[in-house]
Amino acid sequence: MAEAAPLIDFSASSVEVARQLIGACVRVNxxxxxxxxxxxxxxxDPxxxxxxxxxxxxxxxxxxxxHAYVYRSYGIHWCLNFVCREVGHGAGVLIRALEPIAGLDVMRQRRGVIDERxxxxGPGRLCQALAITREHDGRALDAPPFELQPETAPIAVVVGPRIGISKAMEMPWRFGLAGSRFVSRPFRAV
Known part of the structure; x- marks a missing residue:
């Protein structure tokens, strides 16, 4: 009998969850x-x-x-976050980039681009490709339209400062899959 994949512990800190999510697969419809x-x-965090x-x-x-937290950035792009910690705390993980795997033709049509990279x-591109909107705000990540499968194999994670943050810049709270060509921007040293 195969072992069940480990679950992502969303009750943990946002820093722990942000690391745990690297390599996981997420699908929307x-x-x-x-x-x-x-x-x-x-x-x-300011x-x-x-x-x-x-x-x-x-x-x-x-x-x-x-659960999902979805908001508009600069009134233009939707951004997808996964809520962490206990009810009332106010923590989450911004999903900045995916390596496209399922539904590439649908993503290409939604985005109007061919290059899978x-x-x-980027969070806005990701939400456009997955058709994420405010309708997804507050929805459970373990129920349709979401599917979330944790990574079970060991992976190398790189760490760096967040992008576009002028407050609390020193926090190394950006995480990425080492060597991925699908990140939104290259990682620089902390």
Missing amino acids: GVGGRIVETEAYDRE ASHTFSGPTPRNAAMFGPPG LLCA
């Missing part, structure tokens, strides 16, 4: 791929949407762990 880049956010407390916009991030490299 069957379209998706391998997570190759994440960023951690916590309520103690760059986090939860730093100033709950609002109607960020309510899902204070909700139960293992440009399909899901």
Whole structure:
């Protein structure tokens, strides 16, 4: 009998979950791929949407762990986060990039590009490719339309500072799959 894949512990800190998610596969309505880049956010972090407390916009991030928090960035792009920690804490992991695996033709149509490296490299591109919208905000990650499968094999993870953050820049809370050509930007030393 085969062993069940280890589950991702969404009750853990956002930094721990951000690391655990590297290599996991996520699909939305069957379209998706391998997570190759994440960023951690916590309520103690001035760059986090939860730093100033709950609002109607960020309510899902204070909700139960293992759910989606979806918001618009700069009023243009949707961004997908996975909620961590206990209810009321306000922590999550931004999914920055995927290696496209399932539904590439659908992704190409949604994104209007052919190059698979440009399909899901960046949170806005990723959400467009997977058709993530505000409708997904607060939805459980272990139920349709989501499918999440943890990585079971050992993988090498690189760490660096988050992208586009002017507050709390010194925090090395960006994680990536070592050597992946699908990350949104190359990693630099911390």
